[in-house]
Amino acid sequence: MLLVIDVGNTNITLGLLEGKDVVATFRLTSQASCTSDEYGSQIAEMIEKKGHDIKDIEDVVISSVVPKVMYSLNSGIIKYFGIEPMIVGIGTKTGIKINRTDPREVGSDRIVDAVAAYEIYGGPCIVMDFGTATTIDLIGPDGTFDAGVTAPGIRISAQALWNETARLPEVEIKKPQIILATDTIMSMQAGIVYGQIGQAEYILKKMKEECDYENVKVVASGGLGKIIYENTDFIDVYDQELTLQGMRIIYEKNKNK
Numbered sequence: 001m002l003l004v005i006d007v008g009n010t011n012i013t014l015g016l017l018e019g020k021d022v023v024a025t026f027r028l029t030s031q032a033s034c035t036s037d038e039y040g041s042q043i044a045e046m047i048e049k050k051g052h053d054i055k056d057i058e059d060v061v062i063s064s065v066v067p068k069v070m071y072s073l074n075s076g077i078i079k080y081f082g083i084e085p086m087i088v089g090i091g092t093k094t095g096i097k098i099n100r101t102d103p104r105e106v107g108s109d110r111i112v113d114a115v116a117a118y119e120i121y122g123g124p125c126i127v128m129d130f131g132t133a134t135t136i137d138l139i140g141p142d143g144t145f146d147a148g149v150t151a152p153g154i155r156i157s158a159q160a161l162w163n164e165t166a167r168l169p170e171v172e173i174k175k176p177q178i179i180l181a182t183d184t185i186m187s188m189q190a191g192i193v194y195g196q197i198g199q200a201e202y203i204l205k206k207m208k209e210e211c212d213y214e215n216v217k218v219v220a221s222g223g224l225g226k227i228i229y230e231n232t233d234f235i236d237v238y239d240q241e242l243t244l245q246g247m248r249i250i251y252e253k254n255k256n257k
Helices: 035-047 067-079 107-123 154-161 184-211 225-229 242-254
Strands: 001-005 011-018 022-030 059-064 124-130 133-139 144-152 217-221
Touching: 001 067, 001 124, 001 242, 011 035, 011 242, 022 035, 022 242, 059 067, 059 107, 059 242, 107 124, 107 133, 107 144, 107 217, 107 242, 124 184, 124 225, 124 242, 133 184, 144 154, 144 184, 154 184, 184 225, 217 225, 217 242
Parallel strands: 001 059, 124 217
Antiparallel strands: 001 011, 011 022, 124 133, 133 144
């Protein structure tokens, strides 16, 4: 089995894959203060609670946008699994060409999603990841990372709303049935969700206008991305396994190196 680990700003998402199939997923909070023993033992325990033997794991791949956790996480994997993880970064073969002034500025999470979207759904495509930040990236027909847009994520936008105001409460992030709100909670939910839908649709419209590509497929991922996908015609596919599959694909491109 292959263990893939996606370290985000809010959560660490882990997936176990047998071939192309994701057989189990787990989540941890991204905490820089954890020790290697805490990371290693927690991950091993979660895998075993799902009914899998850690001895069956042959390789580990890590993609991270949080450098502070990497020493402890990497050490924990080595200590508890006896495996030197493959870290997605500079020098990793991905099949994606980055058309940016400084390619090092593009986070590994965006590269992983781009690889998965391009390999699975083809190009040209636009990849949307609704995570801590909302990222919208354009991948050309030849697999070139052409451009990217970064916006505040749904959850941090919502948190800013209730943290920076004296009288607005914390609310569940969900779409109300109508936008004509009649109370405070409904008005906040309408602003948060309909606002994110409008933002996504406008950015997608402008990217398609300016890139001049035909038949651009839009692929979305990320925890809250399903809310947006279910309420717009601008997104073609929602794939909650996109990042995990992207790491699998990158592993297969590099495993013989």
